[in-house]
Amino acid sequence: MRLAIVGAGVSGLSAAYALRASKSVTQIEVFEKSRGFSGRAATRRKNGASYDHGANYFYSEDPLIRDIILNQLPTDGLVVISKPVFVFGESGEITPGDLERDRGEKWVYQPGISQIGKLLVAAVPAERIKVHFEKRVASLERAERSARWTLVTTTGDRFGDFDGVLVTAPAPQAAGLVCSGSVESWAEAGSIKQALGAELALGTYNTQITFVLGYDKKLTSELPYYAAVNTDRKHDIAWLSVEDDKEGHVAGGNSVLIVQMASHWSTANYEHSLEDLLPSVTNKVSVLLAGDQWKSPSWSDVQKWRFALPNSRIDTSRGIFATSAAQHGLFFTGDYTAERGRVTLAMAAGLQVASKIEEFAK
Incomplete structure (x- = not known):
């Protein structure tokens, strides 16, 4: 056949x-x-960094899937993200999430998640x-x-x-x-x-716009989490994560943030350009992370996903x-x-x- x-x-x-x-x-x-x-x-790769601008990591408790990932496929470059995922609501206050739920390994590849x-x-x-x-x-x-x-x-x-x-x-x-x-x-x-x-x-499907913010300084060292996810779906930011926490993705001394916007925001702004949207997004990030240093990335990227999540x-x-x-x-x-x-x-x-x-x- x-x-x-x-x-x-x-x-x-x-x-x-x-x-x-x-x-x-x-x-x-x-x-x-x-x-x-x-x-x-x-x-994608840009300015010496590798970054995952769609799915951010993967994990499974399914014995068959685990066997494929850990035993059948090569594991060279397969790494675990050690920091936890925190949560935030409409107010934007970031707090520890369900650590029991987050206990599973967060897998990714050094070259990037597309390696799978x-x-x-x-x-x-x-x-x-x-x-x-x-x-x-x-x-x-x-x-x-x-x-x-x-x-x-x-x-x-x-x-x-x-x-x-x-x-x-x-x-x-x-x-x-x-x-x-x-x-x-x-x-x-x-x-x-x-x-x-x-x-x-x-x-x-939910529509989603992903922004990538690159900084020529190490700004993420003191963050106690790898990522923060909006749990009530009322914030304009749905997900924010630190690409530096993935081994081999970002050179020392630099930081890269992945910012995935909520479906309601992404749908309303889908036709706008990166240049038009970037000031608003970096401002939202600076408020969420409580620091003006996040307002001025050295470089940026964007990916629009019309059919992001079913x-x-x-x-x-x-x-x-x-x-x-x-x-x-x-x-x-x-x-x-x-x-x-x-x-x-x-x-x-x-x-x-x-x-x-x-x-x-x-």
Whole structure:
């Protein structure tokens, strides 16, 4: 079986990893719209610093996930963030959080959290997997006579003859792929494509803007926490963390803050530029951290996540997903199948869908 995976996020790459020795799925091609692996588990490098501007760390108590991370994949560069996560409410007072809840290890890689996707792909034999970067898939087509799928990109490129397709895009984008494509047998059935698209469209997400603030001074040494999270969702800042606390990310003598804004603020300001928003953000940070030194970063960066965190779950293991879609070799996975945006939950979702693809391929 030849399998196409739309998106190089953690869930899709985990599926590829699970199928690395499959006797039925022998060829996998991954199509990624950007230039890197791991989706929202993303890392950038600027001014000598590495920083994770989406997911900040990962951890799991799931024995299988732990075994993959700690035993099956290389652990060179895998480090633990030692400081705790504190909390704050609408007032902005930062206090110790639930230390019992925060007792789990906070994992990250020295090169950055995106390393997890690279390791998953590297574990698949090179002759079994091919990755296409900067290929944004616009629609899916399937001819009933050949029972093969074709992927059409936004530039008109066509990649075909796939027996199955795994879509890992956020649910609203997955709905667009389904509804814009052509599946001959679905056209005859009348409403299957529309029903599948409608189910996927029910997946909703929080929008989030992430700001990265770099300082040419060490300003974070006295902070007793690695990160602070807003627990009542009433503050304009949802999350603030210190990238210096990740071994190998920031050179000595410098500091880097990750500031993720709340969904209500991010939605209202999504169309504005970094230059327009930066003064307001640095002011909010200086108030939260009680110091004017935070108002003047040496450099900054921004990432806008339209589909940052799912706030609803779609069960793709039943209903039309398990019948009409799966019977045609079309599968779906992503953080929206787990409801919460967690790296290890996305991994688990990828492993689960891999077993369904294996059953289809036999």
